Amino acid sequence: MADLLDQKVQAQSLVDVVAERLEAAIISGTLEPGSRLSEQALAASLGVSRGPLREAIRRLEGRKLLERTPNIGVRVAALSLRDLKEILEVREALEGMACALAAQNMSDEDIAALEGLIEAHGEQEAVREGKGYYQESKDFDFHFRIVTGAGNQRLEQMLLGDLYYLLRVYRYKSSTKPGRAKEALVEHQNIVAAIRNRDAGAAEGAMRVHLRNARRYVEEQLVEEGEAVVDPAPRKTGRVGSLR
Template sequence: MIPSLSEPVRSESLVDIVTKRLEEAIVSGELAPGSRILEQSLAASLQVSRGPLREAIRRLEGRRLVERRQNIGVRVAELSPGDLSNLLVVREALEGMAARLAAQRMTPAEIDELERLLHEHADQEELRDGKAYLQASYDNDFHFRIIKASGNRQLEESLINDLYDLLRLYRARSSKAEGRAQKAWHEHVEIVAALRSGDPDRAEAVMRDHIRNARLSVEQMMPPAAHD
């Protein structure tokens, strides 16, 4: 379970822990896109001083999960419907290529590890209940593993260094659409099968279908104006 912001932080590495707690709150939706971050009340909830909190906010600002606006303050990052649609279309193309390359490069042992990861995900209470499919970042993230397995530095730069955190925010949001969580997990299983086949065309096609479905889920959750 993801910790609540109401739980106090008890750790010697306060900045790291506070950063992780805020990241989890943003990805889970506890801190919604566009919501204002009020330092005083948040520091009180986490039971930390404002110094570590401010440093954590600066880190998340560098990762584009929060943004600072003049005369407004710090808010959780929020994309316009048009920008979000464009971003997810780019993601479909880039991750499709990552899957194509991974199908040519991954060893059977690496694919076995990816399959084991999916079995770990299947034990999530939220996923079993069909409420959400939330993945911890980096090595516990199915998509991160495939991007790294592509062996293409430019793809890694684009999908991990530039877009990863922002995309992860909206991936979590799409997984909460009705029926989407378990469907997404089964699509991951199909991707593993495509990678195991060693067929790059199939791997790319299955990955693109998966990401297209996630994009449609997000768009259906947006207000009507998002489709104008």
């Protein structure tokens, strides 16, 4: 994923493409939580002018992936270890409930599509090699599909709101720990099997196990790599974002 920001953007919906490229770089860790961005370096890396780049940055600020601080500039959003732990504990309960509802409410066609999505994920080279499990957002995201399949708008608002994009950063990070990508794929398959069987209890239990494992992996990894943010205030030092 490291070369995502070295590829020149082709003329289409320029802001969309730049925003997608930046989002993928943040999710994959090419741009790390807490790192500051240099508009000049980014514009040169992507081969675009400052205008579309700034609009893309504003879009990612709206998704809570980037934060702008007076006298400091724009940086990649970061969660403290405590915040992350508390958010993931709540997510386990809510998404477990969503999975139970999905087992009751998803149509057979939606379940078949979910199975197809997991099959496609299993064909990713990075997953096969155990290097990571990257999912694009929304309809290409296993968890997004389950939450929307639950048929509960309140749950959607809570799970797919402000923190949806930022949590994808930490979800991907947990998948890069050796052995986790393949393990996560098997857990996804177990969840889909329970949904296919219309077993709400088993579906909720499988989702809770999956999210508990993911939380443990990401917490361990952040501590091991020294990336746990104790004080979420902007860092005064750190990598200044050229995306190479």
